[in-house]
Amino acid sequence: MAVNLKQLAELLGLSQTTVSRALNGYPEVNAETRQRVLQAVRETGYRPNRAAQRLATGKAYSIGMVMPIAPGIDSDVHFGEFLAGLAEEAVKHDFHFVLNPSAPEDEEVTFRRLAASGNVDALFLAYMRANDPRIAMLKSLSIPFVVHGRSIGESRDYPFLDIDNTSAFYDATRLLIQLGHQRIALINGPEYLAFSIRRKKGMLRALAEHGLSLDEALVQHSLMTDEHGYRSMQPFLQHAQPPTAVLCSSTVLALGAVRAINQAGLKIGEDISLIAHDDVLPMLKPENFSIPLTTTRSSLRAAGARIATRLIGGILKRGDYPEQELWRAELIVRASTGPAPQK
Structure with a gap:
């Protein structure tokens, strides 16, 4: 049976406050103590009470995303691979997803509702378009976000990860x-x-x-x-x-x-x-x-993991990540390319 916070603290010989602060990434908890706490969590199967944690920290420990539902998009294997990378990193920090499906014409309303709900600490945006109006909309909300990709024809004063x-x-x-x-x-x-x-x-x-x-x-x-x-x-x-x-x-x-x-x-x-x-x-x-x-x-999976790292790092006030990243794709030559055939 999984232990509660009090039992975990007694097991470690620490106060409940110290254990809670270690789990929530407070900087005053030293690295050795944090590692002890995390190891005990893995061994005991402890899971924090989300409601209590939210009251104590004001954080939902969730990342929000809007999934556009339109022909071909909802079954896109590329988006699935990106989400797999995002999920792998989120699991490491016991973060959740709040995934809201939306018709393309309702995306802005869905994003605003998600940001106002208090159920997410940050948002991410994908499927970037030229002159994408969603950038200005996200910048108007009081919630952190990261864009996967870049718009075209807009100023680039927003956080993104893209490939060149x-x-x-x-x-x-x-x-x-x-x-x-x-x-x-x-x-x-x-x-x-x-x-x-x-x-x-x-x-x-x-x-x-x-x-x-x-x-x-x-x-x-x-x-x-x-x-x-x-x-x-x-x-x-x-x-x-x-x-x-x-x-x-x-x-x-x-x-x-x-x-x-x-x-x-x-x-x-x-x-x-x-x-x-x-x-x-x-x-x-x-x-x-x-x-x-x-x-x-x-790698799309690597991009998903990196965006999760940046979002979670920002929420927990850990790490110092660049606001904008442009990854160079690697050209790998194999047998499918050869000299142009002679006429």
Whole structure:
């Protein structure tokens, strides 16, 4: 049977106040005592009384998020992987989630209600768009928040964690150009999302530097599923001047693109090259494709864990974290890229 606070304090030979302060991260409790308390918590299965803890500290020990419910979003494996990282870090600190589903048109109301409820100590925001109005709305609330991604066309005076999507697809496109490719296709995420806009921007920049342009007939924006990857790739291959290379915004999209390429009887890495962005999804490793994929890599799970660390650190007044972080994606060359085929 799990012990209560009084029993835990007696077991450790400490006062209940000291144990409570150790669990709540008060700086006057030294590191050795805090570690003793945490070890005893693990061994005894102690769980704090949330109601009493909230009265004592004014904290809910919860992170709030609004999950937009729309076709394709509620079953997005990418969002699930991000939440897994967030959850792994939250569990370490005995933090909870308050997850509010919301129709896109009701998001602002849902965020305001969540912030005013007192049930969360901080919020996080995802699925960033160009000129995203939710940034100003969150800044108007008296609650900490961190954004996963960045808006476009807004001042950047808000806390965020993002990957450098522009540089990632610039580097990927430049590699293809160095291999002799000139007709390069793009299978991207939804057109209104900021990461999609930046990835296309990076591609366009690399092409322009080499006097090349992007044929808009070779661009598709869609939800990031394997079926959409398949449907996007098929018309590219049937084009009068098909591409010799393709960039995919996800390994999930690439899974469908590879299926279309194989059905067309083409050899990846020889007849057509392919580069995908790898979010490090555990069930879809690029090295396990029939032809290992060249990728730009940045872990969504790691991003989720980092945002949880920043939010929880801010709530508990622990650590000193940067307000804004821009992670560089790693370009990993494998067998799916090769020289452009000779005419």
